[in-house]
Structure formats: C-alpha cells, structure tokens
Amino acid sequence: MDSTSATEASFPRIIIVGGGFGGLAAARALSKAPARVLLIDKTNHHVFQPLLYQVATSVLSPEHIAAPIRHVLHRQTNVTVLQATVTGVDVGKKVCLVDGVPLPLPYDYLVLATGVRHSYFGHNEYAEYAPGLKTLTDAVQFRNKILGAFEICERTPTPQDHLELLTFVVVGGGPTGVELAGAIAELARQTLAAEFRRFDPASLKLILVEAGPRILPSFAESLAAAATAKLTKLGVEVRTGAPVEKVDAEGVIVRGERIRTRNVFWAAGVKGSPAAHWLGVEADRAGRAKVLADCSVPAHPEIFVVGDTACLEEGGKPLPGVAQVAIQQGRYVGRLIAGRLKGEPAPPAFKYFDKGNLATVGRNFAVMEAFGIRTAGLFAKLVWAFVHIQFLVLTSSRIGTLFRWSWKLLTRQRLARLIIEPESPRDARSQPVHS
Structure with missing residues (x-):
C-alpha cells in the first residue's frame, strides 16, 4: 500500500444513508473533507419528488426528474456510492447493517436521510x-x-x-x-x-x-x-x-x-422511515426521529438525522417536510462534520431559512406565498417553474424539462403517454417471431 492509500485508509469513515435532497447536500458539503464518505441508497438514482406527479400524468418522462447518484457525485473522489438497503444500525458498535453485504459497515459519523413512506393512518x-x-x-x-x-x-x-x-x-x-x-x-x-x-x-x-x-x-x-x-x-x-x-x-x-x-x-399522509427505531430514540407521531438543534441524536453526537426523517422544532412547531429543509439540513450537517474533522469550533444551531410555499394548479396557474408576497395566477406559475427547474440536479434534465413544458404550453400535448408494464413469460412465449 502506497503512502497516499495508507493515509486515505486512516481517514474517518462517514456513512450517509439516502440519496435524496438531504443526503446529496451532505455529501456535497463534504467534498473537501479529509474523510471516506459512503453514500448508500436502495436505488441508484436521485429523484426530484415534487415533479413525480408530472411523470404520473404524462408531462415528463422519468429521466427528466431523476439522475444517477454516481454521476451527480462523480467528481468527488472521496465519495463511494453503494446501491443497497440499510436494515438497521448498531449504535453501540457503530456499524450499519446492510442487506446483501456480509459484514456490517463501520462508521465514525452517520447521517440518516432516509425520507418518508406512505401513511394510511393504521389502515x-x-x-x-x-x-x-x-x-x-x-x-x-x-x-x-x-x-x-x-x-x-x-x-x-x-x-x-x-x-x-x-x-x-x-x-x-x-x-x-x-x-x-x-x-x-x-x-x-x-x-x-x-x-x-x-x-x-x-x-x-x-x-x-x-x-x-x-x-x-x-x-x-x-x-x-x-x-x-x-x-x-x-x-x-x-x-x-x-x-x-x-x-x-x-x-x-x-x-x-x-x-x-x-x-x-x-x-x-406520510410516516417516517424506521430510523428512530434503529437508533432507539424518541419519535414524533409521524415516526420521525426527534433531534437536537444541530440535527444530532441525543447522546450520540456522531449520528445526525436530516430531512423528512427528522423532527426538529423551531418556534414550537416542527419544520415542514419539504425539499428546502432537507437541503439546508444536509448542507449544515456536512459542513459541521467537515469542520469538526479540521478541529474548528462548532457552528451555531441549525436555523431554517424559509423561502416560501408554491403549488401549481393546471398549466398557467399557481399559488405562491414567499417573502411576504401572496399571489395566485400566471406570475406565481412562472416563479414555480423557475424554482423547480433550479432544483433539478443535471443540466440535461433542466433543458429536457423546459422543452417538455414549453411544448405542452404551446400544443397541450403530453409526449410521455406510454403504458409500460412487464411482459409475463407466457405472453413472451406466445408472441410470433418476425424475421
């Protein structure tokens, strides 16, 4: 082993679970940290969830709102991406249990950004x-x-x-x-x-x-x-x-x-991932892990929970489960860990900067509440479109999405009206052979 490899092997090990907004933001904030970062996600892609409904209604195709995680982080040489499912955490031994990986994965710092699931309220x-x-x-x-x-x-x-x-x-x-x-x-x-x-x-x-x-x-x-x-x-x-x-x-x-x-x-409705159960910490009614002001878990300063997985109150109310919260928390935690590795003093407590709410209804109408402005109509729709384009992580996705939106605006046509279902073996055997 050469000296460079030996030095890298001695770097602290940081595991990030989840490749959503919070996980990606944390990984990016660690780009220059002297650490080995392992990002684990059950899929190989990051998804811009606020536009999933446009895939569901044939406005956009899946590739417009998704990006391979490895491609997003390919310039960060200190990051390795693993497609796998985390099934638990042993906080005493400081290891992650991962499905398909024979040995537990050790960590020095752990960031859980595992998102939420559907909640049917007990049904x-x-x-x-x-x-x-x-x-x-x-x-x-x-x-x-x-x-x-x-x-x-x-x-x-x-x-x-x-x-x-x-x-x-x-x-x-x-x-x-x-x-x-x-x-x-x-x-x-x-x-x-x-x-x-x-x-x-x-x-x-x-x-x-x-x-x-x-x-x-x-x-x-x-x-x-x-x-x-x-x-x-x-x-x-x-x-x-x-x-x-x-x-x-x-x-x-x-x-x-x-x-x-x-x-x-x-x-x-939604409910939190099993993160709170894995860590043995208190959860709110939605199953989200309650965290301290720096997004860490009580009694475990090396473990952080961000985004929809976390319950952090400001002003007596929990922060909303929106992309901006996850991004800001992920970036904050990444920088906190990087600073800690360099021996820097701890930063102030996390403070969410609310950039407002947006929701669209139809092709030329949206509602907006931001920076003291409340409006509904075409202007809000333009702001909505601009903001959502900025959230897409790849330039190609932004261009493709902008083209699809423009085409729909001009023609009212939706180009992704495809029914794609897996073909059963019986159906495949019954198909005629064409030469």
Whole structure:
C-alpha cells in the first residue's frame, strides 16, 4: 500500500444513508473533507419528488426528474456510492447493517436521510387499492393506471354504463393532491378527449377529498380559496371536511357515501422511515426521529438525522417536510462534520431559512406565498417553474424539462403517454417471431 492509500485508509469513515435532497447536500458539503464518505441508497438514482406527479400524468418522462447518484457525485473522489438497503444500525458498535453485504459497515459519523413512506393512518389494507406517490416506480404505475382506465373505456361497448372507469378520486388536499388532481383533469379533458373515440369528457368525474376544513392547509386561506376555485373551473369536485372511511376494490367511502371507482390515488399522509427505531430514540407521531438543534441524536453526537426523517422544532412547531429543509439540513450537517474533522469550533444551531410555499394548479396557474408576497395566477406559475427547474440536479434534465413544458404550453400535448408494464413469460412465449 502506497503512502497516499495508507493515509486515505486512516481517514474517518462517514456513512450517509439516502440519496435524496438531504443526503446529496451532505455529501456535497463534504467534498473537501479529509474523510471516506459512503453514500448508500436502495436505488441508484436521485429523484426530484415534487415533479413525480408530472411523470404520473404524462408531462415528463422519468429521466427528466431523476439522475444517477454516481454521476451527480462523480467528481468527488472521496465519495463511494453503494446501491443497497440499510436494515438497521448498531449504535453501540457503530456499524450499519446492510442487506446483501456480509459484514456490517463501520462508521465514525452517520447521517440518516432516509425520507418518508406512505401513511394510511393504521389502515395499510388501503395500499392495495389506493397507491401513493413517492418513487419513480410509483409514478410509472400511476401513469399506467390513469392511461389504462381510458384504454379500458375505449374497448367497452357502452362506457357510459361503467362510470367507475372514469371516476378518479384523489385523497389528500396538500400540494401533491392538488397538483395531481389538476393534472389529471387537464390530461383527460385537453389531451385525451381528442384521441379517444368513446370517451365523453362530460362523463369524467374527478373528486379531491380532504379530511380538514380546506385544501392547502400550509398556505394562507385566500390562496387555498383561489386554488379551490381553479380546480373547480378545471372540473374537479373539491370535498373538504370529508375523511375517507374505507378503501376497497369497489372504490371509497367518504362520509358515509360510497363512490364507485377503480382509480383511487393516495396523497393524504406520510410516516417516517424506521430510523428512530434503529437508533432507539424518541419519535414524533409521524415516526420521525426527534433531534437536537444541530440535527444530532441525543447522546450520540456522531449520528445526525436530516430531512423528512427528522423532527426538529423551531418556534414550537416542527419544520415542514419539504425539499428546502432537507437541503439546508444536509448542507449544515456536512459542513459541521467537515469542520469538526479540521478541529474548528462548532457552528451555531441549525436555523431554517424559509423561502416560501408554491403549488401549481393546471398549466398557467399557481399559488405562491414567499417573502411576504401572496399571489395566485400566471406570475406565481412562472416563479414555480423557475424554482423547480433550479432544483433539478443535471443540466440535461433542466433543458429536457423546459422543452417538455414549453411544448405542452404551446400544443397541450403530453409526449410521455406510454403504458409500460412487464411482459409475463407466457405472453413472451406466445408472441410470433418476425424475421
């Protein structure tokens, strides 16, 4: 072993679990740190989750909002990327347990940025009938389901007698639910209506249900009202104060009413990853690990939790589970660790800089609340587009996304209307051979 390799082998070992916003930000902040950084993620790609609904509704293709993690970090020679699933942490031995890796992976510092999962509030049986939207796989399955409903309608002699085919229910009135409902409405009425012969736009029924008193609870009431009005104009029926009581193969029950549908989409809640359980620390009601002001875990200054996985309160309220929180926390923790390795004094406690809220409804309308400005309409939509383009990590993704958005704005066409499903071995054997 040469002297350089020997020196590198003696560097502290930092493990980052999760290649989302928080994990990438932490890794980038450690680019010049004298350390060996190992980033572990169960997929090989980073996903810009706020635009998953656009993949689900055929505006964008998966490659527009995703990037290989190795490519994103390929210039950082102190980072190694491992595609694997972390199954636990032994805080006493300071090792990560990783599926498929025969020996536990030791660490000197550990950063958990493992995100969140769907929450069905104790009714996990809903998952089979009401999928959520957190991964690229989810988005492609959403797209298959939405487009598939119209394909079934096309081969049904009297589709008007089977309204469950063209009834769509979105559960949850947060930004994801609102954006998804508006996008489905535009896809059906502005794009597919001209291409399908047996689809009557008047027969389409879109329902957005929210258990709370209004949609977009994190926005000002006036902006929520503007979004409601826009959804209504797009043909979406908005039901508030309407908790879901049951989801099954026949549809949903909302406040005692049975809505028959084959198309239920869940955007109502999330829960933390098992990180708090792995570490044996206190968690909030959503399962997120409670952390100290520097994002570290109580009694373990070498372990940090960031992003959606963490519960950190400011002003008596937990920080929201949005990309900016994860990015700022990841960057803060990366710099804190780098400074600690250099013997620098500890930085001040983490302080979140709130850059505001944005949500879009349709092609030329959004609501914005930032820096004291509250507005709804085209200007907010332009700001929304600019901000989201900046979040994409690859230049090629920004260019491709901008082109797709421009094309949709000019033509109302969506170029990613593909139903892609795995072919069964039986189907493959039955296919004719072409020479």
